[in-house]
Amino acid sequence: MHEFTVTPYAVEGDVDYDRLLEQFGADELTDEQIADFPQPVHHLVRRGIFYAGRDVDRFTAAANCGDTVSIVTGIGPSGPMHLGHAYHFYHAKYLQEQTGAYVYIPLSDDEKRFSKELSFDEIHKHARENVRDLVAVGFDPDRTSIVVDTADADVVYPLAAEFATELTPATVEAVYGPPPNVGLGFYPAVQATHLLLPQLVHGPHPTLVPIAVDQDPHVRVCRDLAAKQRYDVEKPAALLSKFLPQLGGSGGKMSSSDDAPSILLTDDRETVREKVLRHAYSGGRSDVEEHREHGGDPSVDVAYQLLFYFFEADDTELERLAADYRSGDLLSGELKRHAADRIADFLEAHQRRRPDGPISEVVEPYRLTDGERDQLSPEVFDDV
Structure with missing residues (x-):
């Protein structure tokens, strides 16, 4: 055990x-x-x-x-x-x-x-x-x-x-x-x-x-x-x-202190692609010919797991990718590039919504109101 x-x-x-x-x-x-x-x-x-x-x-x-x-x-x-x-x-x-x-x-x-x-x-x-x-x-x-x-x-x-x-x-x-x-x-x-x-x-x-x-x-x-x-x-x-998989595989969680880097919400498309292609643990075979013959294992492939966790909401498309990977029709590099593109699409949309400007103005609509503070905080020096 x-x-x-x-x-x-x-x-x-x-x-x-x-x-x-x-x-x-x-x-x-x-x-x-x-x-x-x-x-x-x-x-x-x-x-x-x-x-x-x-x-x-x-x-x-x-x-x-x-x-x-x-x-x-x-x-x-x-x-x-x-x-x-x-x-x-x-x-x-x-x-x-x-x-x-x-x-x-x-x-x-x-x-x-x-x-x-x-x-x-x-x-x-x-x-x-x-x-x-x-x-x-x-x-x-x-x-x-x-x-x-x-x-x-x-x-x-x-x-x-x-x-x-x-x-x-x-x-x-x-x-x-x-x-x-x-x-x-x-x-x-x-x-x-x-x-x-x-x-x-x-x-x-x-x-x-x-x-x-x-x-x-x-x-x-x-x-x-x-x-x-x-x-x-x-x-x-x-x-x-459960934890989002580390790029390097295994059953831990993605962390900024991993040997394999985490993908930051501020990463650009090229950075995402480089991290996924270089570091994402593959469930594929050692060479293309063997992969075409025997296929890969999506259950351990980190690129596939990232799609499964969050970046592919369509179950039918996810099943198609898994089937193609198992059959050898989809190569590890192709799966990695597909996952990297989906992640980069998500991050680009996130980054377009990421606000600039003084942080005090950014956070102000989300701070506790004066009424909530009065309700929750003790009034030590108020007359009673």
Whole structure:
């Protein structure tokens, strides 16, 4: 049995997603649950990329009835955004379009200071560029809030301090292991604030947290906290995804620290093509003649897997590509060029929507309003 590690701070080895569910205590999505997602069901759910969760039925039932629902999914601003980040946000945008959900996007700049050897200046430089990419996704600004922990500390910190009183060191260590510093020991209370923020603003309602499976510990701790009777909130539902494959293959996740480079949301067409052609692990044969005779294996071919995950929504076209590859009619280089073109098409459209100008103006429509701040922040020096 091969070994692997999956935590919010490290993913190592070839991940066994079924074993991971046993470790985390989550359930694989059933066909009935998948069918209950807003129609048409997004191919990320239909194809099992989002493959497991907790309490997704409450979210889908409320969404299908037109009731209030929300989505929380964020990013740690430790570098440029890449394809491994993009599909979560585009899926959240799709759900917002289908359901009218409020979307909250936390940027955990404090957590990156605690867990990475980065200064706040470096982290905030990444955060500003991440915000431009988040706005380019196309969320409805009237129903979307971007929250940065240190910039919105007047809201985040008092709530996190309140929630921290309910989290014991033993609870945190049982889920995360011993924290390397007191900052990461406190961070689960901040993450709980992120996940409960929509309900603290809009009242109790089903909240869905669509995240990569390595982030599930944050949801587990928050669900335990939300179950306490003193808080008028529902336990947030988790929707867990597999990792977008690394260009170099294996069962890890795409990361900017891989030996094979990640594809950034700011890469141009030539850069995408060079990265895919040079680095994408091939499921093809060692030479053209052998490939024509025996065919390739799309299940391990990274170019095909990128199409399967996100960049080919048409099931019929995807099946045709797989069949042609298995038969040897489609060569590895041809499949790589096709995938590179589809990715570049997506990125060019994303980049056309990516806003320029002062970051304060870019983010302003997505910041918490004065009314929300007044509702959530303690008025220490107001007369009572």
